[in-house]
Amino acid sequence: MAFIQCSFYSEALGLSTSMSVILPQQTTTQIGMAGNVIATKHPTLYLLHGLSDDHSIWMRRTSIERYASELGIAVVMPSVHRSFYADMANGMKFWTFISEELPAIARSFFPLSEKREDNFVAGLSMGGFGAFKLALNHPEQYAAAASLSGALIAENVFDLSLADAELIYKDRATVKGSNSDLIAVAERLAKSDQLKPLLYQICGTEDFLYEDNKQFRESVETLDLSLKYTEGPGDHSWAFWDEHIQNVLKWLPLKK
Template sequence: MGLTSNKVLVLAILFAVLLFVGTVWWWPRLARRNWRAVSGRIGLLLVTQVAIFASIGLFANQAFGFYASWADLFGQESGQGVVVYHGGQGGSDGGPLQVVSTEPVSVSGGTRPTIGGQIQKVDIVGRTTHIATPAFVYLPPEYFQSRYRTRTFPAVTILTGYPGTAAALIKGLHYPQTAHELSKNGQMQPMILVMMRPTVAPPRDTECVDIPGGPQTEKFFAKDLPDAVSAHYRVGKKPGSWGIVGDSTGGYCALKLALHHPEAYAAAAGLSPYYKAPIDPTTGDLFHGNKELRNSADLRWFMQHKPAPDTSLLVTSSKVGEHNYKETLKFISLVQSKHRTRIASIILDSGGHNFNTWRREIPPTLQWLSGRLSDR
């Protein structure tokens, strides 16, 4: 049974309840002061608390999608690694994007693509970076309707935080459902959503950096990903057809990619982002002594020392509950001093670094992106 299985969660809760009842039942028999009774009390309390914490952890993982599998949890995942092709092409037909499966969107009438759209699970192989990673692509209902058969659509790359799972963007943050509702109500134009993790070299957190001698993650998102998607789907070809959004680590990546590559992304939104790539055990050495690379990964340094790029940014935070509030205000002020880069913000009165906060920010974020992207 998988880590995210409902059966695992139910069994863990049942086991914790049984241990709690057993502790209450056996406690009078273990009330003596000999070493066996004391050891029994300690053992029962320890096992019961571990079971309770395990149940809470499994429930939190179900709700927020931190880890997709047991291997992912213990840093031993094998299904979503980096595949490097030497002198060959990925996929059986050499294409950079392969559709693995399809599923309906969880909306009224969602079983029919012309009404609910469709979610396609895909495998993508970067032509230049040779990074291979899975993703989910949401196609709006209009994509399947005959009157739009020649129309192209804007596309938005959507990134999770770290470690995160791409499925959480669908099940936890409800991006396809929200896009469907907004488009149906005329509040945004139909858009293709490409949903994935920024962690394309798991379990390492690359922070969307082109690591010297390592994964060229920034190049993958700036070049390979748009090229692969555009080659397979009807995406607008002109500059201004692509946007990008993410939360936490994904938010940092989104802002950085738009600042570094305005020719690729006309607009970017960072939900609860930070503004400088961290160095910690999950990232390892990202820069290998390359001072220019390290400085460029600091978005404030970039805005202060590089020409302002022609792109639009949106950042979000909360006055109470988010640690990035003061840094976000400083970043807004810095970008405002530049003329070519445009910035907007969503500042909530309160809201933590979690899915509930981001679900409140996603609808206006998608509307904002829609108003800045071209479908041609």
Template structure:
């Protein structure tokens, strides 16, 4: 595969940014053994694309440094795009950067103009871990016309609960809530509340497919079960998986493979 680091100016963030982009290419076993010459990469029609989001404390390089995402992208013939969102929960911050606009508008426009990426909804996916798990669902449920599938791994899916947990000291996180939201006390039921967004998508008749997984030893496990109950009450068609593990790269590296199999079966 081709793995590239791009450095360019973002107008929505008003500064230069770094992104990592993985583009699958016929190579390795396909060339050496000559047994998979039937495999084609239709660059002219565009590759499916996965926007892959980091968690708190991370950045655009996290997935490449700590997982085998390059190998998995090659296997599933999918382009993967990774960019940084600081510790913003992928919001257009009240006092700070417009990360939601960057990730959902400017970044796709740049990627689509430079790389052989499909612009079709059915070929556009988003996934992430922890804070990025929330971000993936937040983007897809906010713009269901743009994303076909969204996946969360160990996601902080209940943002109001996350805020209360950090405020009470039960959870740790590098979040400056008053900079992200005008009033973080009002997150529940707002445009940042995932179940509220789901209800809007359901009313509009456009719901992206949802996947989520969490380790049974993870500190956000009970939160994921709470969201699971909320979705089940709504009759949501969301795929949930769990298994042994905590808030670790061992879990995320294993389950991103399940995510890709769910998004793009091979």
């Protein structure tokens, strides 16, 4: 695998930002690695970080490079600060950045596939929310999305006593029915004739976001959407996410 960290200027944000990228490499002699390339334009997983982290965290806290090496998949890890993947009420346009600008910029830099069937998104905590937000709002772009310990009920960010909450959403009323209200977005998508992404939701039973995850699962399971759900012993920790990102990679509908 090739690992690249790059900084670039974002028109949506009006400043320079960063992303980490893993690219497939065909290898036969590298010790402990089985590299693979399956296409000239690589299938891509956009892998999103949580509230306290940045574009480097998945590389520092998991073995994502090793896990992805045999699959021939690129992994793009952007930085969105504490934005909850939103065009913030009092801040920058991180939703515009992540949903529109980032894929175009990443494909201009690297040989990444534009095809829906080759594009996936996953994330943890705030990033799990971001992953489902991207796939449910843009099902024409993503074939599958996975949330690990996702903060899936956006309005509950106000219950976390975060100073950021009012910067992101202004108030609870602005969340209801918006593109951040994932249950409302899922309901609209289920009733539409749009393509539906595969969804994979994972949460530990000791996680402080477990009840939010139950609420989302129980709502979405009543809809005409494909949701795989896994729960088990675990809290809001990297040991849990390092284990389960491997299951996500095995689940992705990659072309053989």
